[in-house]
Amino acid sequence: MHDINAPTVLHFVGAGRDVGGTLSYVRSLTRQNGARNVLIVQKGFTQTREPYMRLLKIKEGDYGSLVSPMAALDSLKQIFWLRRKLGRHPRRIFHGHSRGGVLIGIVLALLGYKNVVVTIHINGSQRWFYQLGHRILKDRMIFLCPAMKRYYGLSADNWRDCIPGSVTPKMRRPGKTNPPFFGPQSEQKLTLGGCGIVVAWKRWEIILEALGMLSRDLRSRVRFVHVGDPLDEAISKEYAQRLRNLVTQHQLEDIVEWRGHQNDLNDFYSEIDLLVHPAENEPFGLSVVEALFAGTPVLASDSVGAADLLKKENGLTFPTNDARALASVIASILSGETPFPRVNRQSLRPLEPDYLGARWAEIYARLMDRTLA
Missing domain, CATH: 3.40.50.2000 (Glycogen Phosphorylase B;)
Known part of the structure; x- marks a missing residue:
């Protein structure tokens, strides 16, 4: 049973199929992070891997790219209903994972939402975008490892602000x-x-x-x-x-x-x-x-x-x-x-699941404190 005061985390992946490491990462962090976890995916998505998560389905689109204006627009369109969900329920947290999820997280932060965090899963070619996002989100942008921070030209002398995935x-x-x-x-x-x-x-x-x-x-x-x-x-x-x-x-x-x-x-x-x-x-x-x-x-x-x-x-x-x-x-x-x-x-x-889960629980609790203050 979850604590009634536990946050509900909306993990925005926007995937159309249950493949790839990002979904494995999300599943690995949901077991012991002290939250109710919901996976935001496309309408045609079917879960094929355990543990199965509660799904929130959105319109099909390109949520994994920032290359084309149309792909960025697909992600930005989701901000309207996400604002309602976050505004009506202050114990909800937006957690962006895909490129589109990161873009949404940056825009929500600019709009004043404090209950927002993103995880960077790629070494993207648009380094300027992620550097700009880091200036906006600061400690609400989480990387997988120090090497990724170095790739983006950020200080990376240790694992601070880095949370990798774990295993079942x-x-x-x-x-x-x-x-x-x-x-x-x-x-x-x-x-x-x-x-x-x-x-x-x-x-x-x-x-x-x-x-x-x-x-x-x-x-x-x-x-x-x-x-x-x-x-x-x-x-x-x-x-x-x-x-x-x-x-x-x-x-x-x-x-x-x-x-x-x-x-x-x-x-x-x-x-x-x-x-x-x-x-x-x-x-x-x-x-x-x-x-x-x-x-x-x-x-x-x-x-x-x-x-x-x-x-x-x-x-x-x-x-x-x-x-x-x-x-x-x-x-x-x-x-x-x-x-x-x-x-x-x-x-x-x-890299142990309980260790990483505890770190995410701390981050979510910090976001709740900022939001409810």
Whole structure:
């Protein structure tokens, strides 16, 4: 039972489908944030992932873009009814997540609403927009990690004003007791994993190109398993075909497996030795958090936000978009030159659901104090 004085938080995502990390993030923060949580989505939205949330549906539109004036207008149109909802019920809070949600949050703040907060989920190309938004919202603009703040040219000496996502309790596994041993005399096969949608900015081709650079002997000791589907968009499907062509080009058919979408990833994280996260400038990457809580270390590009978690422990990094450097890291693991990384569970405490939930509860309580003062 919720406290009758608990706020109701309207999470504006504006999604048309139940896919992507933003919705996973919202779900991860709703369990222990002391609020009633409502998800604002498009009319055709159907929930396919747990935990299921109460839905508030709005007209179909483009709420995930700021590139075109029409997309911005779709979001701005929602301000009229949101003002009524926030004005009539002072214990309601607007929490914007998508680009459109951030735009709405900025406008509401300019209109004098104090019960507004936004979370930035992307390293957007319109940096000026987010810098302007930060000047307006100040501590009501929350980032996922310090790397994201640095991307926007903001001070980021620690995790202050940063709240990443977390994982469901069932994703928290003890992991392997002993890390695998690799070296010249080892017969151990290195199983690499990739987890995420099949889109170009995830840079899955970097892994395939790196595998293609390995010597035939080393290639026989590695395999790559990917879970995730292309989006229902032509550009994403074309990218998926490009990846299949690379598999053929580099003769990787025997060591690469595309498994598509999987609801339960526990077996996947238990099966792989190392999660490879080659994305370019990805803000954080919830799959990284999932892997670490499952006890699986991560090999990530050095431009992703999660790289802040991979310093001296939990995994390794390689230069972004550098397939040759990635191949070198893989080869050095297989040869035993690079010690296999281990997950330090104590370092994951700031990512625990109860810890993050408590932080959001504090933010919502602060907004209520300002609104009701």
